[in-house]
Amino acid sequence: MSQDASTFQSMANAIRALTMDAVQAANIGHPGMPMGMADVATVLYSDYLKFDPKDPQWPDRDRFVLSAGHGSMLIYSLLHLTGYAEPTMDDIRNFRQLGSPCAGHPENFLIDGVECTTGPLGQGLAMGVGMAIAERHLNAKFGDDVIDHKTWVLAGDGCLMEGINHEAIGIAGHLELGNLIVLWDDNNVTIDGSVELSSSEDVLARYEATKWHTVRCDGHDPADIRRAIVEAVSDPRPSIVACKTIIGKGSPNKQGTSGVHGAPLGENEVAAARVELGWEHEPFVIPDDIMANWRELGKRGGEANAAWKARLDASGKKADLENQLAGVADQAAPALEEHISALAKDPPKVASRKASEMALGPLTEKIPQLIGGSADLTGSNNTKTASTDPLTCGNYGGRYLYYGIREFGMAAAMNGMFLHGGVVPYGGTFLIFSDYARNAIRLSALQKAGVVYVMTHDSIGLGEDGPTHQPVEQVMSLRLIPNLNVYRPADAIETAECWALALQTPNTPSVLCLSRQNLPPVRGEGDENWTAASNRSAKGAYRLKAAGADRKVVLLATGSEVSVALDTAAALEAQGIGADVVSVPCQELFNKQDAAYKADLIPADALAVSIEAGVTQGWERYTGMNGLNIGLDRFGASAPAPVLFEHFGFSAEKIVPQILAKLAN
Amino acid sequence: MSQDASTFQSMANAIRALTMDAVQAANIGHPGMPMGMADVATVLYSDYLKFDPKDPQWPDRDRFVLSAGHGSMLIYSLLHLTGYAEPTMDDIRNFRQLGSPCAGHPENFLIDGVECTTGPLGQGLAMGVGMAIAERHLNAKFGDDVIDHKTWVLAGDGCLMEGINHEAIGIAGHLELGNLIVLWDDNNVTIDGSVELSSSEDVLARYEATKWHTVRCDGHDPADIRRAIVEAVSDPRPSIVACKTIIGKGSPNKQGTSGVHGAPLGENEVAAARVELGWEHEPFVIPDDIMANWRELGKRGGEANAAWKARLDASGKKADLENQLAGVADQAAPALEEHISALAKDPPKVASRKASEMALGPLTEKIPQLIGGSADLTGSNNTKTASTDPLTCGNYGGRYLYYGIREFGMAAAMNGMFLHGGVVPYGGTFLIFSDYARNAIRLSALQKAGVVYVMTHDSIGLGEDGPTHQPVEQVMSLRLIPNLNVYRPADAIETAECWALALQTPNTPSVLCLSRQNLPPVRGEGDENWTAASNRSAKGAYRLKAAGADRKVVLLATGSEVSVALDTAAALEAQGIGADVVSVPCQELFNKQDAAYKADLIPADALAVSIEAGVTQGWERYTGMNGLNIGLDRFGASAPAPVLFEHFGFSAEKIVPQILAKLAN
Secondary structure, eight states, X not given: OOOOHHHHHHHHHHHHHHHHHHHHHHTOSOOHHHHHHHHHHHHIIIXXXXXXXXXXXXXXXXXXXXXSGGGHHHHHHHHHHHTOSSSXXXXXXXXXXXXXXXXXXXXXXXXXXXXXXXXXXTHHHHHHXXXXXXXXXXXXXXXXXXXXXXXXXXXXXXXXXXXXXHHHHHHHHHTTOTTEEEEEEEOOEETTEEGGXXXXXXXXXXXXXXXXXXXXXXXXXXHHHHHHHHHHHHSSSOEEXXXXXXXXXXXXXXXXXXXXXXXXXXXXXXXXXHHHHTOOSOTTOOOHHXXXXXXXXXXXXXXXXXXXXHHHHHHTOHHHHHHHHSOSHHHHHHHHHHHHHHHHHSOOOEEHHHHHHHHHHHHHHHOTTEEEEESSOHHHHTOOXXXXXXXXXXXXXXXXXXXXXXXXXXXXXXXXXXXXXXXXEEEEEEGGGGTTTHHHHHHHHHTTOOOEEEXXXXXXXXXTTOTTTXXXXXXXXXXXXXXXXXXXXXXXXXXXXXXXXXXXXXXXXXXXXEOSSEEOOOOOTTOTTOOGGGOGGGGSOEEEEOXXXXXXXXXXXXXXXXXXXXXXXXXXXXXXXEEEEEEOSOHHHHHTSOHHHHHHHSOTTSEEEEEOSSOOTTTHHHHOTTSEEEOOOSOOOXXXXXXXXXXXXXXXXXXXXXXXXXXXX | XXXXXXXXXXXHHHHHHXXXXXXXXXXXXXXXXXXXXXXXXXXXXXXXXXXXXXXXTOTTSOEEEESSGGGHHHHHHHHHHHTOSSSOHHHHXXXXXXXXXXXXXXXXXXXXXXXXXXXXXXXXXXXXXXXXHHHHHXXXXXXXXXXXXXXXXXXXXXXXXXXXXXXXXXXXXXXXXXXXXXXXXXXXXXXXXXXXXXXXXXXXXXXXXXXXXXXXXXXXXXXXXXXXXXXXXXXXXXXXXXXXXXXXXXXXXXXXXXXXXXXOOOHHHHHHHHHHHTOOSOTTOOOHHHHHHHHHXXXXXXXXXXXXXXXXXXXXOHHHHHHHHSOSHHHHHHHHHHHHHHHHHSOOOEEHHHHHHHHHHHHHHHOTTEEEXXXXXXXXXXXXXXXXXXXXXTBTTOOEEEOOSOHHHHHHHHHHHHHHSSOEEEEEEEXXXXXXXXXXXXXXXXXXXXXXXXXXXXXXXXXXXXXTTOOSSHHHHHHTSTTOEEEOOSSHHHHHHHHXXXXXXXXXXXXXXXXXXXXXXXXXXXXXXXXXXXXGGGGSOEEEEOOSSSEEEEEEEOTTHHHHHHHHHHHHHHTTOEEEEEEOSOHHHHHTSOHHHHHHHSOTTSEEEEEOSSOOTTTHHHHOTTSEEEOOOSOOOSSOHHHHHHHTTOSHHHHHHHHHHHHHO
């Protein structure tokens, strides 16, 4: 609806007023973006965004991503004005205070209508790419009547300057995601000052080079904004709309400067802005007529939702859609029962990356929500299966993404896909390049997005590629991220068990750390009739082998070092020294066990020895200061894996003397 | 020199032969790129690259960066053929074996002529940008006669697809680094297959949008390569030369496919390639005439070097240049003596980010090699000083870089600047965004590049920006990177001490973790006549306050929690419980102390308690399993810092009861 100019302006100014008042009350925050983009946002919510404040989870809603997350008062204002249950005006008054859903940056887990957590620049846009992929995939499965919506991203110069922008728009352009529209707050100001301080780029030319449609508009002229959005909507390519705006518009003395980006206007300037805007109302007061105009937009969305529900009912696809949108947690272990039971009968000596591929066979066959992919390492990560055809611009129904050499963009897209709903993505790269994607992995954890990272080549065991490619600190450093489960399985059966667990935690992302090199089987006996209930990895650590002789030593090991621990135990037992071997596929799950279980596994009266081909710091949690930590507290080297394992001391021959010396102390 | 066609071809084929034979002998490696780019490399080394095999450290040499580091046999071949002392032919025979300088990926610390360590894609090109910046800066100081060289980067599709490429070329285009030339191995093949699987980008159009000069050539036609390079050299902008090549050229049955990227050709195909190339020589044998042609190039470089040395002698700038190229380690502590001694007289309550700025005042004033910068957070990181004018395309002599919102690109550029020599870069961002730059920080450590990262807003103490911006796991996870010193100073004096230490370790990079919020002074007494010898932070940890009553407790704390530890100690002492407070500004330095020092600081008969507003795992190294770890093993929240500190338990009031309970056990 094209409101008259005065109505439009008062609606947009409501955003500006709420923003400057909330930031002023908090005495900290970012007024510049919401005040600058208020007009664009008002047009978007008035005429284009498909949303229903009464049903924030409406599957066919448009997704709106505030990639420039520091401008959080924009989304809080919009949610309140259009009639979402939260935030209330009290929540807005408590902007940035403990307990308010109006956090400094928008957090998807605090408030409905915030589709993803943003703030770390560039990732919102990249998550938007993932949402658009998920939408096209579900559209291909369910048709236009059921799933056909857009993803709108509001991004600033920071989002566009970050490297991840290049990766994200490369994926979107290649996949021809025409349902993705980026509204760029083209205000020419960054924190340090003018964009010209640090960039000479022609942004739109770059987007065009990446196969995007581009269009410009005056971000303060509603008709011009509409013209540009209409053009963007009609173009089959993904679109970026360069909205030329004045940062902090409405603040007569500060607008257009970097000073308004991230600091309160100050009492005097807030007063001056009220005059400038013709906004005579008290702080946190929205006059009824203006509120009614906003609420009307929400109501219209409700009608659209009702129409959609009727279409869905009539389509015969309702049950299918519900199944698609349901979680996969219950399906994972049953899908693997036959596979693991078969492995138990003749346990193979395979790399755990290969074991992962073997587990993915039945998983992807039986769980249609799984969408795989790799950052150009498909044959190395072993992520593609017979059930996963490529997802391309000609076949959105496919289930395998060639993400290209774009680890960060892949991880963020995976987050967006998961948060969209209806799909559960897993994606691979070398474990070392978790570094490249690290902050997106962190955002998986913060956002409670249960994606699965398949990270292969997990230690010096990758051999000749050398220290740039050998993870040394990555396994432990990923363990430090809250709400992230890091698995390092020891053989084919443990790998399948870890896959089951990874899919059983929809609110916790997982990293599977997998070997390049073959691993001898350490399991099999007793696993012949495997079920979820018999998943020995489920407690994070378990006694793989009990001491024969009097127990003096407990060896804790993960992944490829579990077999080294078994060798070490055998050598100790040969000398009459009893040694348990405890496999620790997941420290996070073990940390959650009760004290009795922990004390049984790691009793105080035995020497605790950790063996892992990575940094030792962190293992003292389990071994204490008087234990022994066998690891690698330096970078690796380029040589064949067996040479490196021997050179760096990962062999029973090298470890036993250290244990004997410690026992003798 | 334009060799006749047959001579040229035999020289290029020498690279191909060495490559395929070395990879075959190792039975692992990447023949595709060196065989594809052999012709381009031969042109470059024949006619354009300024180098002297007898003087690999020649300050005015061109820098050659093999950003596509997996093609390492290209650089090993070139170094051997042109007459560098290493690699010997035996080294090449031992490609990828333990002890050979010919590692899987080129390592700057193993062999001269390898300017930086590459393999993690995209970073070589970004380091090349840093080298080109350093060159222009020194050129501005010393003039064309003394410093005037180019940086050549050989990059593949992976380097160009990675996000860091966008950041790196943005910096280079903005700074008009015309001395930087990228040779793109445009072979249209990635690991997963054709580039078209994952990208639809017009690469050159993107570079043009970022203010680069672009040109194409046939990468197998020497004349055409020369034409393109001449055009690139003459253009004032940075240049990318798209060299259309056939990956694995010379392998008749595998060239042009992804199969030749990263696997040996196989004995039969090696034999077939010998026929195809007309190369009749045994493996690892280079005929004398071909070797002589290559060695001639090295000799010519020696003559150029001699001419340069004569110019330098005549210039009157020799001593100045030597000073510029010398390390800064000896200058750091003296530059801070006056500053710290003054602080001691009236210790200020300031944020450690502010304290860092205060220390940078005298440091940048007195140490001309220091070049500062920030990823668009200058006013927040407090990295700019009165001595550091902006380094811009109009003023390369400046010493402050506005890197833009490009953390990864900044970090990699800093590595390149340091490795170029003559400058010591420091650069700032928020600590949380160390995640974005993490693999470049790792490469600082691996490459022994003593750069300094100024990472501010180091905990929940940043307050209202909330969990996306609050480092929780970053401090500990950075500590896990080998050869990286992570400092978290407690007040203004410790901050200055840590700055001194950071600059005193030219082979070890440093991260300074600094607070947003003000910190009460904990030091001062005894620091009135500060010298390097009295730097109490130098051992990584020291007893800040000795127990008054009988010592029962030792409190270990860092940064903003040191004052919490002092409060806690005071509360314990008030109850007659003696408590030491140990400040731990740098775990890595403390780890290097002898057992006696460690036992004196953390005696076995006291309860050890760590206090740090971050994840606890890792602290057990110092407290044991029976100690107490006060930390934050979850994400933070959005609220004012004092509220968060109280909420998450960082106060004497919340900590003392936990200690009493532990003592009572």
